[in-house]
Amino acid sequence: MIVLAQVSDTHIDLGERNTERTRRVAAYLDAIPGRIDAVVVSGDIADHGAVAEYELARQLLPSRHPVYLMPGNHDSRDALRRVLLGSEGTGPINQIHQVGELTLLLVDSSVPGQSWGALTDETYAWLADALAAGSGPVMVFLHHPPVRLFSPLVDPIRLVGDEQFADLLAGSGRVVGVACGHAHTPATTVFAGVPLVIGPSVASILAPQWETRECPMVDYTSPPALAFHVVDDTGRLTTHFRTVSKRFTENAFDPALAPRS
Template identity: 30%
Template sequence: MRLIQITDCHLHADPEARSRTGIPCRQLERVVAAAAALRPDLVLVTGDVSEDRTAASYALAERCLSVLDRPWFWLPGNHDDPDLMSDCRPFHPEVELGDRRLLIVDTQWPGREGGRIGEARLKGLAERLAEDDRPILVAMHHPPLAVGSAWLDALGLADAEAFWETLADHEHVEAVFCGHIHQAFVGHGPAVAGAIPVYGCPASSDQFLPGSTDFSVDEASRPGFRVIDLHGDALTTWVERVDP
């Protein structure tokens, strides 16, 4: 099975609107075309679909992503309006992956750039984790650990420790995939939770400069997406880039 992650589209209602380094709608179209050529079984969009929180921006995203002709799912990021987003296309808390499960965790913290799962959603996650012992992938917008950029780390997941404590009793969690950081990234959670790998993904829009103290756009890097191949007990993942 092949899963593709797309993230941080930052679309405007106007498809010709510019970001700092390009035109997000055109870049998403190229990311989607490149992703479709790899024949995924399904696609997950891990938040910040919109930049201006308009119904028109979500309709534009849906038109772009429907070119995939494959099942696709999305979750909200800190820039998104979840009501408008779900009106356009409903959210799914879980996706069946055959021998695996994909659990989708909402980290949006209303009014904040950083993320928070919250006690109620953590309790719900624990209940879902305990339902069966198939390998589990977890997807969220905010990264649950530091990524090495001071300004981004200040906008990470506020209750990351509670998240890892929730996962600690569940050895069948295989990996966590996140958005928000606009860059390729590989890290690991704390040893108490089994050092679960955490994968970040390039944005389809602007890229952020890794290791920066202050906000910095990486003008030399290109938009991209993450490919996740699942074969038996093996998980293989890598990043693909496209010309903007």
């Protein structure tokens, strides 16, 4: 099986709050005794796209596992490329990573200067070629959800052009799941005939429409959260969600401290 950790929407802004929350999640991942095959950071790494924010992110992100990064609407492609990827270039940051038998396709849905997401013609061509290049299972990551989530803040700035995206994924026969961020809430649904998982945010939680009258639309009090995606040998995707409280310590995984059942 392949185990992926998805971290999303850290919104590192040089302030202590989001710095501490990102550091806490990274420490949790680095302390896990079992194997994690890769960590995917699904966008909005920085809050303002500043070089200093990416320099801090480089210090904060997990160090024990391979980490793959992609941009969100708050990110700067140029700064992310230079500081975190060590590369130059223009246009979308689309990436292919092989993790065992699983191919990860990191699709850049960011639109410079905009909060909503879209895929360029260049990205569609790249994605079509990547899906046609092999026969093994594929998991697709992007920042913007391609479906309505009944979130007053997120739905107006989700991915546009989702029908073309869905047709491309459904036609490949290789995609076992799609994961994204942006919504600041864990959620699951189906897209293009496969599971769609929305990873939670490290920075905050956004309330869906049925909570907004009685609850704050943005919840800054809940602990940071992340997702674990497991792709088994049959291609089945299973996702677990975890929150990381302030009480977490590296000793949390000590079998000697485990509660008796």
